[in-house]
Amino acid sequence: MRHHPCSSILSFPPLLLLFAVLFSFVSSTPQNALYEGSFLAVEDKSGILTSPDKFFTCGFYPVGINAFCFSIWYTNTANGTVVWMANRDRAVNGHGSKISLLKNGLMVLTDLDGTSVWSTNTTGTNVQKLELLNSGNLILTDPQGNILWQSFDSPTDTLLPNQAFTKNTNLISAKGEGMYSSGYFRFFFDNDNALKLIYNGPEIDSLYWPNPDNTLYVNGRTNYNSTRIALFDDMGRFLSSDQLSFSASDMGIGIRRRLVMDYDGNLRLYSLDESTMSWVVSWEALPEQCSVHGLCGKNGICVYTPKPQCSCPPGYEMTDPQDWNKGCKPLFNQSCNQTQEVRFLMLPQTQFYGYDLIYQSSVSFNTCMNLCLESCYCQAFIYGLAGDGQCYGKDALFNGYRSPNFPYSAYLKLPKSLNTSVYSASNGSDPTCGSIRTETPLGSYVYTQSGTTTWVYLYSFALAIGAIEVFFASFGWWFLFRRHGVPTSVEDGYQAIASQFRKFTYKELKKATNRFKDELGRGSSGVVYKGVLSDNRVVAVKKLGDIVQGEEEFWAEVTTFGRINHMNLVRIWGFCSGSVHRLLVYEYAENGSLDRHLFPDVSKSIKSPFLQWEDRFRIALGTAKGLAYLHHECLEWVIHCDMKPENILLDSEFEPKIADFGLSKLSQRGGAGSEFSRIRGTKGYMAPEWALNLPITAKVDVYSFGVVLLEIVKGVRLSNWVLVDDAVEMTGLTMLLREVKMTIGNEEKFCVEDVVDPQLKGKFNRKQATTMVKIGISCVKEDRNKRPTMDAVVQALLECKDDTMKMV
């Protein structure tokens, strides 16, 4: 705080004057109050107000280079957390700006040039002081202690415990991550007395919470109480007059919490973890982030990668590469030109909410498509593959999102002449993951002071929803149009996918495998035969055992895996599906599976080549890369669930290729969805959570990979039982862990030579072997949260990859 240098100093009561003089000497002590006639200057960092318990601070908060907003924030949280701002859409200069308590009762925020940027509505009142309370409420009071103005009445995006949320208040999101200016998402009491979330965008307004498809009653709310008041208490319980109630997952007293309308459109309750002074989410309104409306603008689609990201469909591009709110613009003319020939592009599991031009139920796919063809305003239609025949024709594409749970697909109407294959030809080679382009944050807006300007304000902007654009071109496929552009059946669509992946006839495969003569192996899922296709490609054909899936379901799943393409994953060339037979056609791997090389069967006459150290390291790294790809990079997040040496195939160069991943069920990303009930896997490689009946996550694969990695180093089956000291039977893994765990942390005691396969006769890279053992042990931790991710494993292996082959 600073005392005013001229005008009002004489009107100060003597005691205050004394204080004021004192403060200019001991100005490093933060203050509890600001008095009438004085001001707080932006330069004066020591003059900021704090609440008596020091938890909250009020003052000028930096929002950009030389740009500040008068704000309240948590004093000690990591990087500060702003809870309130006076005018967040207008920052002030870092010099000469101030907040003043005027004698006429007003509290005013002024910029360098004296312009009033914000003020209270307290003209003519007998203002005495401004105080920051322990609750985080900033109050302006008169000498009698009456509150004339309080920050709790005008929240920005945050509601604090015991702060009443009323018909006059709103929470409005910030524009983007790390940004402070007002965005488009709003939490408010609607006219029907219910609390809602709405997107108030530049082009559309759209309610998205509670679920707009349901009635208020079905959503558990009521509309008869017009009080319109809501509050959350110190326990973390939120109660509203419309019957909405929820509690923090860590409900209880003594925890700091805040309810925030986040920049991504979700409403979240955060609890403070005081050990790290960081915030953890203890409740959120929308578990599926992409169901927030307006996230990706017009024509944009929210996809999980697995983080929610915005993308443009084929035939569209970002309108403004810096702003997803502006959505995507078509690369073709959307005129109602009947002479223009059109086709439809399928976007699986994609929804565009609202703007229904056509709605029909119980109609066939062709009827739905024709309805959309006939109306030139129809830009796309949504139809359920599940077969209840719901048909929605859209005249505008908003609120697009792709969800693995969504039983419908969107069919985009595009001009026939438009060549969308250019997308898949652009950077990024992988068809499943699309090409991912990362753009750097940009956009700074320079505001120059007029007149004898000295200061320039620079506001930095971060990109709203991240800037990764995933092209869809490769997950849709063409419907090749025959007569008047009408596909004869969905099956034609499948056949039209590039020759890379296709449907085979049973006869073709019977011929290729010479009537299923040359058996390569048997697994839990079926028998594998060697075959040669008519184009001389050598393939492995797997005859699936039990047929439980419906044909359509089988297609859908297989097609997904057909689009997965990574050098360390066995390529699926196609499938055959009839009433009796289900077969998969795979790439053939010359050197068979890893187990044959690691644990050769001495009884077998054919000897598999012994694996030297370089091969072992390459196999470990390649396998890790393949798994990391399945876990982290694929759009269809896949958990393998049955990692073992039998499922690691080796090609002619001994490059590993993971097999059988196609048969684990597609996992739904995140939260409650990441569970499945069926037990899969092989004893000895299965993570403990299978037995404990815990939700299955990608960490089960990390566990299995750890076992395989240790087996690669040691050259023996660790899942086998061994007798120790002629007394105790334990698995090889348990024994290894017992031996190694005691010494692994100690560089002097740990002797990697004791672990490495003796058959290598000491020809191995010590650093690589040590890294592999360490990774292997961290992967088989009982607590899955302590296991690394596959990305981290790849990183760690890459770090010792280029070590020149220093043999020890």
Ligand SMILES: *[C@@H]1O[C@H](CO)[C@@H](O)[C@H](O)[C@H]1NC(C)=O
């Ligand atoms: C906090 O600030 C540091 C350094 O300025 C930065 O590296 C870190 O990411 C920030 N953390 C958060 C949560 O913003």
Ligand SMILES: *[C@@H]1O[C@H](CO)[C@@H](O)[C@H](O)[C@H]1NC(C)=O
């Ligand atoms: C100031 O505004 C608040 C909220 O809009 C209102 O409740 C209050 O009566 C106003 N005060 C004066 C003095 O106008």
Ligand SMILES: *[C@@H]1O[C@H](CO)[C@@H](O)[C@H](O)[C@H]1NC(C)=O
């Ligand atoms: C309306 O809600 C308020 C606050 O929850 C409550 O005090 C009041 O009794 C309710 N009125 C009716 C008619 O239920």
Ligand SMILES: *[C@@H]1O[C@H](CO)[C@@H](O)[C@H](O)[C@H]1NC(C)=O
């Ligand atoms: C769209 O139409 C305008 C004029 O009508 C033309 O100049 C433009 O090239 C067309 N764009 C495309 C992509 O066909």
Ligand SMILES: *[C@@H]1O[C@H](CO)[C@@H](O)[C@H](O)[C@H]1NC(C)=O
């Ligand atoms: C309609 O499309 C045809 C073929 O694309 C084109 O030749 C014609 O100029 C278009 N007409 C209008 C009015 O855009």
Ligand SMILES: *[C@@H]1O[C@H](CO)[C@@H](O)[C@H](O)[C@H]1NC(C)=O
């Ligand atoms: C589409 O573009 C790709 C790449 O530019 C090209 O190879 C292909 O022949 C084009 N297809 C058509 C139908 O024009």
Ligand SMILES: *[C@@H]1O[C@H](CO)[C@@H](O)[C@H](O)[C@H]1NC(C)=O
């Ligand atoms: C691919 O990316 C590289 C660099 O990342 C760039 O130089 C090149 O122009 C890109 N090619 C295409 C077709 O976008």
